[in-house]
Amino acid sequence: MPSFVTHLEGAIDGARLPARVVHTLHEGRPIWVRYDLDAVRSAVSPADLIGRRNDMWRYRELLPVEHESDIISLGEGMTPLLKCSALGARLGVEDLWIKDESQLPTGSFKARGLAMAVNMASAFGIKRVAIPTAGNAGGALAAYAARAGMDAYIFMPADTPIVNQFESIQFGATVIRVNGLITDCGAMVKAGQEEMQWFDVSTLKEPYRIEGKKTMGLELAEQFDWNLPDVIVYPTGGGTGLIGMWKAFHELKELGWLKSDHMPRMVAVQSDGCCPVVRAFDAGDKFCTFFENASTIAKGLRVPAAVGDFMILDAVRSSEGTAIAVDETMLRAWMTLGASTTGISTGPETAACIGAVEILRAKRWINHGERVLIFNCGALQKNVELFDSDLPVFEPGEPIDWKTLGA
Numbered sequence: 001m002p003s004f005v006t007h008l009e010g011a012i013d014g015a016r017l018p019a020r021v022v023h024t025l026h027e028g029r030p031i032w033v034r035y036d037l038d039a040v041r042s043a044v045s046p047a048d049l050i051g052r053r054n055d056m057w058r059y060r061e062l063l064p065v066e067h068e069s070d071i072i073s074l075g076e077g078m079t080p081l082l083k084c085s086a087l088g089a090r091l092g093v094e095d096l097w098i099k100d101e102s103q104l105p106t107g108s109f110k111a112r113g114l115a116m117a118v119n120m121a122s123a124f125g126i127k128r129v130a131i132p133t134a135g136n137a138g139g140a141l142a143a144y145a146a147r148a149g150m151d152a153y154i155f156m157p158a159d160t161p162i163v164n165q166f167e168s169i170q171f172g173a174t175v176i177r178v179n180g181l182i183t184d185c186g187a188m189v190k191a192g193q194e195e196m197q198w199f200d201v202s203t204l205k206e207p208y209r210i211e212g213k214k215t216m217g218l219e220l221a222e223q224f225d226w227n228l229p230d231v232i233v234y235p236t237g238g239g240t241g242l243i244g245m246w247k248a249f250h251e252l253k254e255l256g257w258l259k260s261d262h263m264p265r266m267v268a269v270q271s272d273g274c275c276p277v278v279r280a281f282d283a284g285d286k287f288c289t290f291f292e293n294a295s296t297i298a299k300g301l302r303v304p305a306a307v308g309d310f311m312i313l314d315a316v317r318s319s320e321g322t323a324i325a326v327d328e329t330m331l332r333a334w335m336t337l338g339a340s341t342t343g344i345s346t347g348p349e350t351a352a353c354i355g356a357v358e359i360l361r362a363k364r365w366i367n368h369g370e371r372v373l374i375f376n377c378g379a380l381q382k383n384v385e386l387f388d389s390d391l392p393v394f395e396p397g398e399p400i401d402w403k404t405l406g407a
Ligand SMILES: *Cc1c(COP(=O)(O)O)cnc(C)c1O
Pocket: 108, 109, 110, 136, 137, 203, 235, 236, 237, 238, 239, 240, 241, 242, 300, 301, 347, 349, 350, 377, 378, 379
């Protein structure tokens, strides 16, 4: 079955671009994928999804792949949507949910975008890919490149979590550690392109990672029986997921699949150690300015400049959402609160979201009774460097004073 893609579209100027050819940026900015939604509406309805494969490819009519039989997959998608009453009680939000993306291949939601990018690159006959990464995108690319039989070159800051370095190497990628940030890594991918002839799968620099991340929005709509939550709280680095979900919701609305036109308010969460989107939002700017000296333990949020900045800001503003920077020094406490009250493997990026919900509820920006959804974008165990406790060691049979163990 061929895809329903009609054309691509420059996000900065709306220019119509041809489908089915290799694209990177247009006018230095990202590109949207557009579908014939009338034809999709005639071809498929929500009821047809029942019984399909239980991963993100169940939404194939809204995805750019041409032949389902060719899909390169590690089973990504349909992550659990979990009600979190105990955490909700702590934050004053009764109807709190977490979509647990830590259960995806390589332990983060980067799997969705990179699965799509690698599938499309593979369909175009591309054999060599490169990426700058704060960590998880590199691990995900390495895994899908291994599965697709592609060569991957992964540029990451030297202090990237060790698990990301380890997994990328184990999946057979060439890892280049850089004494700098993801933006420095991006410049090195660009500089090496002519000599190495690789395809750059940086966030938003090819059109398809958005389409992969879009499936988060499709899934949660289906899981909530085609009713969207009131507030979606998203830890924002490059912003692909926030942009992709907002696109998904509009496609679903146009298809008539949603039971109400009520759209969620999108919240972009950052740490005050790196918050270019929040600064631009507060200033009323269309674009972000480079965030100097970016520093946060939430490595997925350590993105001082994003090529899709205006798309993030558009989505946040048109949803009547907000952008909020939380206190970096609180992340560890929120991370522990999240994991210990939910059993979900919450990483530091999710911790920022938990903090944001606490603050927004206290400010009454989140109203009583509203349904709030947090994305758990990456697994706790990808951040072993954050384990700094010094547990005592007992001899076998040694008596234990339980009171001192905090029982
Ligand atoms: C990449 C990443 C983010 C940021 O996601 P974007 O869609 O790029 O904004 C947040 N958390 C984790 C764990 C990540 O890996």
